[in-house]
Amino acid sequence: xxxxxxxxxxxxxxxxxxxxxxxxxxxxxxxxxxxxxxxxxxxxxxxxxxxxxxxxxxxxxxxxxxxxxxxxxxxxxxxxxxxxxxxxxxxxxxxxxxxxxxxxxxxxxxx
Amino acid sequence: xxxxxxxxxxxxxxxxxxxxxxxxxxxxxxxxxxxxxxxxxxxxxxxxxxxxxxxxxxxxxxxxxxxxxxxxxxxxxxxxxxxxxxxxxxxxxxxxxxxxxxxxxxxxxxxxxxxxx
Numbered sequence: 288x289x290x291x292x293x294x295x296x297x298x299x300x301x302x303x304x305x306x307x308x309x310x311x312x313x314x315x316x317x318x319x320x321x322x323x324x325x326x327x328x329x330x331x332x333x334x335x336x337x338x339x340x341x342x343x344x345x346x347x348x349x350x351x352x353x354x355x356x357x358x359x360x361x362x363x364x365x366x367x368x369x370x371x372x373x374x375x376x377x378x379x380x381x382x383x384x385x386x387x388x389x390x391x392x393x394x395x396x397x398x
Numbered sequence: 399x400x401x402x403x404x405x406x407x408x409x410x411x412x413x414x415x416x417x418x419x420x421x422x423x424x425x426x427x428x429x430x431x432x433x434x435x436x437x438x439x440x441x442x443x444x445x446x447x448x449x450x451x452x453x454x455x456x457x458x459x460x461x462x463x464x465x466x467x468x469x470x471x472x473x474x475x476x477x478x479x480x481x482x483x484x485x486x487x488x489x490x491x492x493x494x495x496x497x498x499x500x501x502x503x504x505x506x507x508x509x510x511x512x513x514x515x
Contacts, residue, residue: 323506330404330491330508331442376441384430384495384502388442 289314291379291389299395302369308362308392310377315358321386322351322362323376331376335362367396400426400496404507411482412515419477419510421492427472428494432504433465436489448475482514 290313300306310320319338323331335344335351337360343352350363360377374393378386401424411417421431429450434442446467447455454467464486466478475494479486489511493504 328489328509328511331506333503333505336503378442384504385432385444385447386493386504387444388434390441393439 289317289379289381289387291377291387293375293377293389293392295392296390297393297395299397300367302367302396302398304367304396306364306367306394308364308375308377308394310360310362310389312358312360312379312387312389314381315355316381317355318380318382320351320353320360321378321380322349322360323378325374325376325391327374334375364394367394369396369398372396400424400494400503400505402492402494402505402507404492404510406510407508408511408513410513410515413483414481417479417482417512419479419490419492419512421475421477421494421507423473423494423496423505426494426496428475428496429472430495431469431475432493432495433467433475433477434491434493436491436509438489442491445477450475479512482512484514487512487514 294309321336322334337353348365353360372395374391376391377389403422405420431448433445436442445460448467448469450469456462469475491509493506
């Protein structure tokens with residue numbers, strides 16, 4: 288059974304810092320991995336999707352890497368801003384369309 | 399990008415009543431939709447897979463008679479929480495699978511916050 292864990296569970300940093308959020312999964316047989324952002328009481332916003340054959344994806348200040356063999360992904364946020372404050376979720380997709388979500392990292396960036 | 403609409407965004411009801419939540423794919427057809435549940439400060443838990451024209455597939459531990467799912471068309475799936483009780487209070491989110499491009503991608507609705515008094 289696939290299990291997805293995210294570390295740290297919570298993070299509070301001053302504005303401008305570069306951040307690394309970690310995601311690990313127990314079954315390396317994944318189809319893709321996706322990073323989402325969730326604001327309090329809101330739905331999910333997809334940030335980056337990495338196919339199993341890819342090593343990384345970039346979008347603006349965000350960079351996500353994938354090491355499928357070791358069951359790990361990282362989300363790198365450069366020059367963090369208060370507007371980045373949210374919960375970040377990673378999710379892996381196996382052979383079906385089902386997504387298994389991680390436990391989430393609650394990020395707070397203060398001015 | 400593809401848009402998924404979920405309605406209502408918030409509902410407050412009395413214990414014992416039934417609540418229906420709609421999930422619509424606005425600009426694409428979705429043969430498969432998913433329903434998730436999220437408790438405060440926890441991650442999303444998959445409840446069931448909604449298949450157009452056939453019965454939903456429920457995850458282990460999810461009561462199918464409690465959470466009725468109907469996927470009558472390629473753009474609409476509904477989740478009905480029957481005889482809701484306070485322990486059913488939660489955030490419910492749907493997603494619809496868009497097929498095309500680089501593969502199947504799920505797009506999510508904005509969620510429905512259910513509060514049962």
